[in-house]
Amino acid sequence: MNTVYIGLGANLNDPTAQLHRAVDALNTLANSQLNAVSKFYASKPMGPQDQPDYVNAVARLETSLAPEALLDALQKIELEQGRQRKDERWGARTLDLDILLFANEIINTPRLVVPHYGLCQREFVVYPLLELEPELTLPDGRTLQSISKDVALNNLIPLN
Numbered sequence: 817m818n819t820v821y822i823g824l825g826a827n828l829n830d831p832t833a834q835l836h837r838a839v840d841a842l843n844t845l846a847n848s849q850l851n852a853v854s855k856f857y858a859s860k861p862m863g864p865q866d867q868p869d870y871v872n873a874v875a876r877l878e879t880s881l882a883p884e885a886l887l888d889a890l891q892k893i894e895l896e897q898g899r900q901r902k903d904e905r906w907g908a909r910t911l912d913l914d915i916l917l918f919a920n921e922i923i924n925t926p927r928l929v930v931p932h933y934g935l936c937q938r939e940f941v942v943y944p945l946l947e948l949e950p951e952l953t954l955p956d957g958r959t960l961q962s963i964s965k966d967v968a969l970n971n972l973i974p975l976n
């Protein structure tokens with residue numbers, strides 16, 4: 817089994833309900849055990865500002881799925897929750913599930929880059945992850961603590 821962290825985000829169609837549904841779906845994922853979910857956080861949109869605020873969270877999963885099999889499963893959940901893949905980059909979405917970390921692996925394939933490229937810049941990823949894993953060290957040896965010092969909270973607000 818590998819420990820995996822997944823970023824959850826939504827800003828359309830009742831984002832909090834979308835995240836609850838996604839947590840339910842992660843709970844029933846094959847060959848996997850969901851064992852922690854951060855608080856839900858309200859966050860300001862990164863990218864185009866003419867879209868609603870987001871709700872974000874991070875989940876921790878133990879899984880025996882291979883990385884791309886996990887990606888397939890997450891994309892299936894996104895589609896089941898009405899995600900429409902558009903050409904527009906950084907637009908509003910009903911649900912986004914990102915593999916942030918997969919064990920201590922560094923993955924670079926056409927479909928999957930892990931650690932997730934936004935992991936070290938995005939307050940809505942760094943702080944929920946820090947809530948779950950205050951002692952986390954990334955595959956490159958940096959600590960999440962040290963990374964968080966350079967990431968402004970930017971109005972990130974815990975909702976629960």
Ligand code: ROI
Binds near residue numbers: 859906908912
């Ligand atoms: N902004 C916030 N606050 N949260 C997200 O999950 C998020 N996801 C995205 C973009 C459009 C980059 N902005 C976001 O994909």
